[in-house]
Amino acid sequence: MNRTITTEETEKLFEFCRKHYVAHYDLQVELVDHLATSIEEKWCENPEISFETVLSGTFKKFGISGFSKIKAQKQKELARKYNQLLWKYLREFFSWPKIILTFALTVVLTTIFRLIENDNWVLVPIFLSISLFVLYHYLFVFPKNYKKAQVNGKKFMLLEQMGRGQAISFALVQLMVQSPTLLRIFKLEVLQNTIEIFGISLLIVLLCIILYGEMFFVPSKIKEHFKEQFSEFAL
Numbered sequence: 001m002n003r004t005i006t007t008e009e010t011e012k013l014f015e016f017c018r019k020h021y022v023a024h025y026d027l028q029v030e031l032v033d034h035l036a037t038s039i040e041e042k043w044c045e046n047p048e049i050s051f052e053t054v055l056s057g058t059f060k061k062f063g064i065s066g067f068s069k070i071k072a073q074k075q076k077e078l079a080r081k082y083n084q085l086l087w088k089y090l091r092e093f094f095s096w097p098k099i100i101l102t103f104a105l106t107v108v109l110t111t112i113f114r115l116i117e118n119d120n121w122v123l124v125p126i127f128l129s130i131s132l133f134v135l136y137h138y139l140f141v142f143p144k145n146y147k148k149a150q151v152n153g154k155k156f157m158l159l160e161q162m163g164r165g166q167a168i169s170f171a172l173v174q175l176m177v178q179s180p181t182l183l184r185i186f187k188l189e190v191l192q193n194t195i196e197i198f199g200i201s202l203l204i205v206l207l208c209i210i211l212y213g214e215m216f217f218v219p220s221k222i223k224e225h226f227k228e229q230f231s232e233f234a235l
Helices: 007-019 025-045 051-060 068-092 098-115 120-145 157-185 194-229
Strands: none
Touching: 007 025, 007 051, 025 051, 025 068, 025 157, 068 157, 068 194, 098 120, 098 194, 120 157, 120 194, 157 194
């Protein structure tokens, strides 16, 4: 009969991960599974080897960097996963039937630009409203509904991805706020004809779609994936 990892030894593996600076529970689970598999494979060859000896030999295979390389790789994988998810969400607005909504919003904004003589009377209220909404969201809505540093005393790399959109959102808002200044600096008279006005309107609509994706769509997907992977933790 092959020797297998006991419940007590599993707890020791979790403690071993914590001692080696792996604070996130979801990464601990992956590492414990990997370590347990390697240990049991070694026991198939020689079941008399002690748990501590096999664990020490298995850890040495990770090299001088220990678990840090795996942690960095996991962070990149999560970022890549949710970047791809965001792009998939954005592509939907250029496919049927959402492309109609994108086009309609752009036409409405183009019409407003055409009706109002001073472009700043359109740009300033739009950008001010968006800026205030983003600020309100990250001060009040986000902490209540999305920002979870820990669940039941455990940290999760997956949940930390919820905050990924904050920097992007503020950067997009800053870009929109500074756009009139940039146009003046580079002496660009972009709002001179219908095509140029339509292009600027489309850009504003796209920026708003990206903001919504980073502020609501991606965090909601992360919560959904968390519940699927860690249903034992209430969120």
